[in-house]
Amino acid sequence: MNYEKTICSxxxxxxxxxxxxxxxxxxxxxxxxxxxxxCKKGQTFIIEGAPVQxxxxxxxxxxxxxxxxxxxxxxxxxxxxxxxIIGHRxxxxxxxxxxxxxxxxxxxxxxxxxxxxxQMLLEIPKLTYxxxxxxxxxxxRSETKVKKFAQMTVREKVIDALLYIFRKFGxxxxxxxxxxxxxxxxxxxxxxxxxxxxxxxxLKKEGLIQTSGKKxxxxxxxxxxxxxxxxxxxxxx
DNA sequence: TCATTAACTGTCG
DNA sequence: CGACAGTTAATGA
Numbered sequence: 001m002n003y004e005k006t007i008c009s010x011x012x013x014x015x016x017x018x019x020x021x022x023x024x025x026x027x028x029x030x031x032x033x034x035x036x037x038x039c040k041k042g043q044t045f046i047i048e049g050a051p052v053q054x055x056x057x058x059x060x061x062x063x064x065x066x067x068x069x070x071x072x073x074x075x076x077x078x079x080x081x082x083x084x085i086i087g088h089r090x091x092x093x094x095x096x097x098x099x100x101x102x103x104x105x106x107x108x109x110x111x112x113x114x115x116x117x118x119q120m121l122l123e124i125p126k127l128t129y130x131x132x133x134x135x136x137x138x139x140x141r142s143e144t145k146v147k148k149f150a151q152m153t154v155r156e157k158v159i160d161a162l163l164y165i166f167r168k169f170g171x172x173x174x175x176x177x178x179x180x181x182x183x184x185x186x187x188x189x190x191x192x193x194x195x196x197x198x199x200x201x202x203l204k205k206e207g208l209i210q211t212s213g214k215k216x217x218x219x220x221x222x223x224x225x226x227x228x229x230x231x232x233x234x235x236x237x
Numbered sequence: 238t239c240a241t242t243a244a245c246t247g248t249c250g
Numbered sequence: 251c252g253a254c255a256g257t258t259a260a261t262g263a
Binding site: 154194195213 | 259
């Protein structure tokens with residue numbers, strides 16, 4: 001296990017709000033306070049209901065953010081990759097996380113304590129502004145997601161989930177840049193793994209996607225988009 | 238190798 | 251469309 005702290009100055013995550021502001025001199029002492037956590041695939045590093053332990057950034061890897069329903073069903077709220085923030089709703093008023101987060105791949109995470117974050121945001125307006133922009137985007141995504149869940153059929157929701165994965169992780173050698181279990185896709189789309197399996201195999205029969213074991217890919221994104229085009233929500237969510 | 242997990246199929250309410 | 255039961259394939263201890 002490698003516990004070495006990742007250094008922001010050599011980090012490649014241009015979308016990270018810390019990295020974007022790393023040139024600000026006030027930031028350096030807070031960066032010195034951060035810690036790096038290495039998570040193995042499948043490891044849960046934010047437990048729903050546990051006390052907030054600050055803010056996490058994905059340095060490298062992939063993470064799912066989840067919320068558990070009353071029946072114990074897991075809902076994947078979003079996926080996060082390099083440069084993205086996790087646990088950002090945990091601070092402010094809330095004392096406890098109301099989401100969970102587990103690594104989908106071996107991942108390294110940067111963690112800033114609550115105190116660190118609060119002082120940073122009070123002291124550096126540019127950082128606060130960037131975070132606010134991020135919140136605004138998140139809220140907008142969340143709103144369109146509500147519409148989706150209300151209006152889309154299961155087939156459309158699964159296609160939408162596939163497009164989300166495609167957008168976020170891209171495709172390499174005809175398959176998506178991340179391998180998710182059918183269960184994870186189901187938890188994201190708000191359905192069951194059996195439904196996902198069935199829809200994936202019919203999509204495969206129709207030639208819209210190809211699968212090989214856990215690997216899924218598409219050769220015709222536009223055809224997939226067309227299926228849910230009436231909903232017009234495929235822009236970004 | 239055996240045991241556990243994931244993928245898939247069929248059926249029923 | 252979801253829930254359940256059951257089979258097969260893949261994975262890993």
